[in-house]
Structures are given as structure tokens and as C-alpha cells.
Amino acid sequence: MMNSIMKMNYKLPGPKSKAMLERGIPLFRNGLRYEEECKKAARRGYRGASQVVVGRAQGSFVWDLDDNQYIDFQNGWASNPFGNAHPEIVEAVHWAHTRYGFHYDTPHRYELAEKLVQIMPNRALTRINFEISGTEAAEAAVNLALTHTKRRYIISFSSSFHGEALGSKMLSGTSNNNHYMEAWSGGVITAPYPYSGEIPAGMTQEQYVEYCLWYIDNHITSSIVPANNIAGLIIEPGLAEGGNWIPPKRFMQGLRELCNKHDWVMIVDEVLTGLGRTGKMWAIEHYDVIPDVLVFGKNISGGIEPCAGIAARDEIMGDNEHYHTGSTYAGSPAACCAGLKTLELYERENIVEYVAYLGEIAKGIMQKWTRYSIVNEVRCNGLLLGVNFVSPDEHQKDWWFAREVRSRMMENGVWAINDRQTNVRLYPALNMEESVLREGLAIMEEAIAHVDSIRQSSFGDSPAWPTGDAGF
């Protein structure tokens, strides 16, 4: 059921949220820096980034501590396939907690592994290893590739994101937070991802794709590390944290060819793009490519109990004496019961087909937004949705536009993601009602139109931006 919340005009943060956020300033990382950021934003005539402290959440909605209601496009960072707190998944997890507490080996680990094998691309990945988080799973996949090939290097890509632990940080191209840890990246070779935001001047997208493939096949193997000491590559078939950007088919297929040519293990990181997010069970299925290892996470938790892992070809994981990963709570009974119930709901509700349907609706609406001067690109693959903003007149740093659009959306009751990038990213629940999706997108368009119209009347150092409340 949906409430019409258009034009709520919330004054954010509300008093209870503000008090809670202030409590966090001395406690959490960046507490003080955040306050500085807000002041900086205010000096330029912008609001500080809005934050939500969640008071409660249900289905496709969240309420903050002040009881302001939002359509939830944030979706627990794309982890809640059936919206917030789906009662059947909550019940399954509660049942497991009550029956077992925590123990490592229960039947549910086997049952979930069996189910996962059945839904892997072409049913080609028949071995499963559970982890708790996507971060650990990405690292496990690399561990597997290295031990299988007995080679020492792995290729990862600029603009990518694979997690925030030491190893996955080093694999991630998006992170600018690797400072002072560079020495730990010894085994990672970063290759260019043909992301549209990074195309060298004068090159077309198609030429850049060919260049990126050439760089891997020639430059890396002749000037950095010989091909026979490279174990494989790890790639997101959809950039996710890097801005929901969708790579061209030729690139993914080209990578598969290179992996075949050099005996490299092809790892696809589907932590965010997987399990229906793009309107196929796995995003890699849009490319007619079968990977050697697939990393899953987020959605398999049902949004209730952390669960992640990898699936691999039998010949890679089946008899690998050096591969060893995992952690105490990996594949816990509650996690496996969450995963099992989630997959049952996927089947019962034909959720992947529904995402494809809803994704087409979103695309139809969003593609028209390129008519706004601040919109650079609209990105849609199923319900992996994003808008990339530019500064048409270079007077403002472009990420301000994204942030300002996102702030305006929040004031009108839609919660989306902008983490200091030039993008606003949307992750509707996979079962979101069509009317709710449409309403959320209408509010987003209003925000874009509003910010665009302000931009057109703003120049140089004295922009006509809403000064409003500068956050806290």
C-alpha cells in the first residue's frame, strides 16, 4: 500500500534526528569533518548532505526519527530484495535463531548451497563457499584464483568497488581511501574500465573499450607482469558503487576471450548487481558470458541476516588444497535460512521477471531526463538505476548538483544515495509497487528540474542557490 507523500517539504534534519546526529559527532569517524563539510557547503550556498537516522522501516518505506516518511531507494545499500523487514524472512531467521543460536554445520548450509548451484549462470559453477560479507567473498574469490593457478597477480579495474577490508580495498579502483596502505596492493594490477566518465579526450566509447582490452592484453602482459604470472581478473558487470554504470557487451565478451587465451580465472563480482537487480538473475547473463567464479552477497541476506559467498567451477575449487577462507559466522543457520526463504520468494513471486518489467518502466521515464542541462547520463539496467550530473558551465563542482538533487528529493520524501560522487543512485526493492516507483521517480524529476532551473540563474561566486538550513 502506498501513501502519497509528494511535496512533503520536510525541514531536515528534524529535531530528533539532529539531536542523534550531534550525539555521533564525538563518537564516529568523520564526525567533526562532517560538521566542517556542512559549513563549507553553507558558505557556497548549499545545504549540507542530508542524513537519515532510521526510526523504523517497512516494505518500500522508511521513517526517520522525526517520523518523516520516505520512499526507500536506498534499500539498505541494495540489500533488501523484498523491501524492509519482509515478515516471512524475519520469521525464517527468527526460527533459526531460536532453534540453533549459532552453529557452523546445519542442514541449511547444504540446502542453500544446492539452491545456489541451480541458479548459477548455465549451472556451470557447482562449488559454493560461504562468507559473511561481500568484502570477504571478493577476497575469497581472489584467494581461489591465486591458489588455483599458482600465479601471483590479479587484475582489477579503475572505478570498481569490492569492499573495505585491506585486500578488497586494494582491489577497488574507486576508493581514494587507500592512502598509507599502498604497499599492500603489491599483487594487484589496475586496468582501465571503459567507464564513460573516464574516456580520454577524442576517443569514442567503442574505441575506449578496444583500448582497455588492448591495455590488458598487451601493455600489462608486456610491461607489467607476464601473462603466465597473472591468476585472473575481478570485474563488476555493472559498476555499482562506481555509479551504476553499465559496461558494453563487447567489453565483457572481450574479457572472457582474454581469460580463455591466457588461462586466467574470470571472477565477476555480483555482490550488488546479482540476484535479480538488473532484471536477470545475474548481470553477467546480459553479456552471454559464463564466468569461472561468481561473488554474491547483499540480496541473498533477504535484507535480514548477513550472507555472502562465492560459486566456482568444480575444477577450480573442488580439489584445491591451498584455498582456504571463511570465518566463524560464515553460512550461519540464520544466514542460510534467510537465503533459502529469499530464494523461495524469488521463485514464488517471479521476481526477476518483475524487475525486468519495472526496469523498463523506469527506463522509459528516466531516459527523458537528459533534456535537463545538468543531466549527463541516465543509467538503467533493470532496477540498477542512476543519474550522472555535470556542470554545464563549470562554475560549480559537479557533485554539488547530485547532492543538491538528492537533498531536494529527501525533503520531498525520497531517500536515494549520493556519496560525494557526481551520481544519484537508486536501488528500489525488487518487489516495489509500480505506483511507488513512479511516484519516487516523479519526485526525483521535480528535484532535477528545480536544481536545473536554479543553475540557469546562477553564475560565478554568487549563485542563486537556496541557502536554507545548512544542515547541522
Ligand SMILES: Cc1ncc(COP(=O)(O)O)c(C=O)c1O
Ligand atoms: C560490487 C561489490 N563488491 C563488494 C562489496 C562489499 O560488500 P559488503 O559491504 O557486504 O562487504 C560491495 C558493497 O557495496 C559491492 O558493491
